Amino acid sequence: SSMFVFPHKIILKTCGTTTLLLGLDLMLRIAAVEAGFPFHNVASLEDPKVAATPLRVFYSRKNFLFPQKQRGPHKSWRDEVTFLDNMFENGSAYMVGKMNGDHWYLYITSPTSSLTPPRTPTSSRGVSPSRRSKIPTGIVAPFGGVIENNADETLEILMTDLDPENAKKFYLEEATAIAKEKLFSKSEANGDASFDVFSSSGDCDADGQAILPEALTTEGHALGTVVSEACGLSAVYPTSTYPDARIDAYQFSPCGFSANGVVPPVAGADGTIPKSGHYFTVHVTPEPQCSFASFETNVPGGQNGRQTAEVIEQVVNIFRPGRFSVTLFEAKGALATTPGEDADDSRRSWGAAAKQRMERINGYRRVDRIVHDFEDYDLVFRYYERE
């Protein structure tokens, strides 16, 4: 599981039987009390029910493999939607894909309430609780101005039925063997025959993947780093292209793998560095009876000349799934507001070509392509099966 905290938004992604939505109330409270974001559901910040007013809320997930084992509001999509509807105004729920196959659920709040913001109270930044039982979203009154559409893009690849050979790398035993082999090679070169997964030097490899001193890491983290390199994950956003990129990976025992990557922005064509944080996150459950891997990133497609389809192919080749879905969320203003880019015709045609390229992922047949045209986002869901 992973969490990414930006100045203006938070992303929380959790697997297993976690109860993600049960944390939402407290998340909104923390945003109001500790970060100072405006609230509209209670009269004062001291009220324990205070909740910051979110601009947008997105909640999504693939269909569960074992839905009956989930807890709380996650036992069914209907329960989750009821939970969110009871919390927010202007929410919409969707199911995308085959009902009798792999599909994907989305709940999204509408920003249209921004056009009719509630009256700003005079005595505090809150309003009487009696006026609102649900938390409004999309309000711009405290900000002033109109919601701007930033270059926002999220790619998610959800892979099932992983190739057993590829999945092996995500077992502790295999990871340890790879680490020993790697360290044996290094030790031989140095005339040292020790087999410790921890480095005594604390140096980083040339690709920036540190094998840290034991005091600074754990076996899970050290092996996570080894697995990131061995499986090819480190090469998706390599430090040769992204010098300050950093991966934090963990190899679970007896199996399972999680990694977060932070990819600092690179300078645009005009030399300016956008103030935007980019991330990627990978989670792997390799057991054959429930094998699954996910990859998610907001690194924009086309950055450094790499098309989204190339990233998808590179990720899919790590796992060789029997089937996978790709969801691509793009803000409609992205083309017009990408720093250092002009929204000219050539850029648009490049974008069209990039999208066409996604129809052909090597070794896979694209089965479904479903487009949702939201008010300020485009969502494209694609589903592929191995040929």
Next chain:
Amino acid sequence: TFSPSEGTPYLTINHDVAADLDSTNAFEGPEKLLEVWFAPSAKALPAGVKEGGLKAVNPDSWTPMLDLVHCKVLSIINSENVDSYLLSE
């Protein structure tokens, strides 16, 4: 040897949690994904919001929220624009 620049994100590990995790009973890979926006961009935080916005929140403050979710922090990468939390479960 690779020499990171000054802007390189840095890592903090929660040894108490990360040392003895057991994933034997894991069975459900597909994740639940929640994304909550409080402002249109990092550059457009509303008046009254602390500098750094949500990134200014003490990492420990997220712990009770993550307890409700049934996750614990394994490690954190702090970087200029985004902080990444690797979680258990």
